[in-house]
Amino acid sequence: MTDGLRLRGVHLSRGAITALRGIDLVVRRGELLVVLGPSGAGKSSLLRAIAGLDPVSGGTVAIGGRDVTALRPGQRNVSMVFQSYSLLPHLTVADNIAFGHRIRGADRRVAAARAAQAAATVGCADLLGRRPHQLSGGERQRVALARVLVREPDVFLLDEPLANLDAALRTRMRTEIRAVHDRLGTTTVYVTHDQSEAMALGDRIAVLRDGRIEQVDTPDEVWHRPRTRYVASFVGGPGMNLLPGVGPLRRPGVEATAVELGVRPEHVTLSSGISPVGPLGEVERVEVLGEDALVHLLVGGHPVIARVPAHTRPTPGDRVSVSVAEEHLHAFDTVTGERIPLPAEAAVR
Amino acid sequence: MKRTVALLSLLTMLTATGVTAGCGADTDPAADTVSLLVAGTPDELAAYRALAAEYEKASPGAMVTLIEASSAKDLMTRVSTSIAGNAAPDLFLINYRNFGQFATKGALAPMTARLAASGSLHDKDFYPQAMGAFRWRGEQMCLPQNISSLAVYYNRSLFTKYQVPEPVAGWHWNDMVATAQALTRDAGGQTVKAGEPEAAGVPVAVHGLGVTPELIRLAPLIWSNGGDIVDDPAAPTRLTLDTPAARQVIQDFLELPKIGVVPSDVEVETQDHEARFAAGKVAMFVSSRRVTTAFRAITGFEWDVAPLPQYRSPANILHSDAYCMTKASSRQDAAWRFLEYALSDPGAALMAKTGRTVPSRTSVATSPAFLSPGTSPARSQIFLDTIPALRPVPTISTWPEIEDATGKILENAFYHGDPIDKVIADLDAATRAIFQRGTAAR
């Protein structure tokens, strides 16, 4: 089976700015890959390089085993949904969805029928006669989705399609997008800066930083075995606590001058009692998030965040003992940022 | 030419309001300050500036505010708008063809009494033909500054080169046509027939004659042939160009392009008659005295003026401008004092030296200031000789409109060869309503 999409050593620079610095990425056929990263990481550039909107300055792009590096966007058979502007304001919903077919010279009636079908797929069949300015934000992106899937492209590219929607709608829409993807099985690259969206949607997640991929893995792997210190701190809400650890560390296969220790807030256990099980921390601030609470502590002068059930939360000023199960400890090379496998890891596995 | 004038008038129109407003704002003027509105070419305006300066020098304490318009039409606009705006100039200079509306509508202060009482100006000092043109209901409304007429400017060097006899007094229209034929030459110096560019075989290097197809060019010829252009010169109601006398003249005139002695419309658009003459590319050019100043700059050939040709008797058309005093002026005494100087021997001589006008004052017209021995044209005397034969255009307030309306038809007829009956009928049809709207000015 050929790959859905394969990027090899893709470089992209615009003027003095280099957006992508050697991207190697394989998206399997039918896979939904989420590209996650902060703004400026090169997420959109990656999509534009795949679509052919920006010519790459190095490397190759192949879609379905076909090298498309030199092809114009229209010849790559990809479809794209933009963050805010995915519809032409002068066209009705039906005409917007049919736009691609009409451009390719399809018969008006055939195009209209396909459009209606696609609209039904994403549940906006009742909007066909409206114009974009008469639609809500959610409806608009739904129509935009219909527009890209009507053509049955080889690859869907979605560039933060939900970024402009409110939280509730965003959650609902991402479920729908996942459902549509499961139904159609089209290779999809989905760009977002929202790590929870990435975790919820992706078959795999590619974490992007400064034009480089830090890690490509399933959400589980990214969560449990972040490959770098950066991935660890970026994924999660909030990200992993990082504390200066011991060093240097020398073990077979590992040589680090300094090591940082990481632990997810979810894995920090707080206990108040006579017999402390770990070092003491002072509670500075507590944020309640419904069922859970985030406790901001100072442990030995270092800030640490713990996520605890809200009913067990301490109050600011309390001194509590902080403990972490060994299997939940992560270690990173302070200099390279790379993950260092700990002995406990093998045990967990 | 017409266009440049229109353009200039527009240019000055933009400044007109400012100037007249400034004049009106002058609430407490010195008793001996007088404003004068004049129109003209830059050298004419310069002459008026010199006149004003001389007057100020000759009468200490006196001041002349000169308001300059660029063309006769512009001047009309400015006089009318300034009268309406209660900021009329004390004096303005106007052609008799346009003076009618101001006289009939009571905008002018009569000068008969002042002239009779004056110690320095007298009725008999001026040519009666010019004085008469500015009389209305027995009153002398304005005092003429000049008395010009049509003449034939000719390139003497060409006449000599091709051994064609120079025009003499009393020559006939047909003599002029024959002379023009003899002078229409190609680059090789052979006589040719000028024609439409489509038909022209050999390009013409020199045309025999330049004349604009206008009613005021036809009028003196018609008079000379014993006809008239309107039914009643004092109170005209229609054109009378259908009389045999007028018809013959029009026919002869419209023949000129067919005979092949005049430049085509395209050639005239390329270079107008005046420039053509100055460039030595047209041998004879019918115009008034006003082109003299410009022609005096010609260095490439010798030129002179000849009398207008005639049919049966000598006849010519009056061109005259006069100083008029506005009724609204609060400084009429000062204005009169200026007039006494401007029309005196030294004042009139100053204007005569520009060469552009024929002085209305007989003593200056017959003096070297005008006849200017040693300077072209040598035969300036012909402008004086023709004075007894001068006639004014009919006096009606809508005369400028009649000139424009007939000009369009005559231009078309001249260059496109419309049948004469149609031309005469069109001229009549286009002017009836304008005559009807006009009021007789005398």
Add this chain to the structure above:
Amino acid sequence: MNRDRRQLVLMLLPYLIGLVVLVLLPAAATMAMAFTETDLIATSRLIGVANFVELTRDPAVGAAVGNSLSYLMFSVPLRLVIAVGLALLLHRRARGAGTARAAVLLPGAVPELAYGLMWLWLLNPIQGPVNQLLMLGGQGGRTAFGTLPPQWLTDPEDARAGIVLMSLFTIGETFVIVLTARLALPPEAYELAELEGARAGQVLRRVTLPLLAPVLAVLVLRDTLMSLQASFVPTLVVTNGGPPPYATTYLSLVLYQDAFEYLRYGYAAAVAALMLGLTAVAVLIQWRLLRRWASHGVVGVGAQRPGN
């Protein structure tokens, strides 16, 4: 009246005063003057609708209405097509684009009279550069195709064409507006079309023009409004309304001649009223058409940009 409204009124006040004193009052006075005989020398006289009756019989006015309409028919669409074409050509950052943009703007910056005089020279039938250029390769004063070059100043049709030609170079303002509108169009709209493989023609027809349509509609209306006046200076300077009798006589020239050359201010005011009426009718027709097209979705009047 709340504070915002009061501020709004205060800010508008200088403009409103100017509008009333310099435009509305004179306009009202002109309309009143149309019913009088006024030469500004004697007191004017009420003559009812006589001026308007004369309008219907005046051959100059009849010819001018026809000429003005033909000018409108040719000049307005041609100007728009050229301005849009140039704006679309020059909206990208490219070598020489800035210079080219300036060059498009330049003719509009020349004072009208100077511009007219320049054309008087350009269109000179024999010595003018335009005909000199057309006669390149031809012989005996003919073009390379053996035809006579246009007689810009003496042939009625050619003269009218000349006036339209003159108007085609003063499109700087229209150009700038279209250019700005084009630059404001979202790049995503073009990327969207690019992804669908749209060709240049399809992009123009299906993306650019529909998105620019609201701006273009306004420009057509504006150009129409101005075209009745725009023909004034060229005709005054270059053709003086000729070739005779009225080949390039437009209403503005009739008005000018009647008012300022013949001192018939009352009649000229009636001509002004006619111009106003014609302009209103032209605008009304266009507005109706635009509304109809908009409701059929041909042009996007009133459409908003989605997003945000």
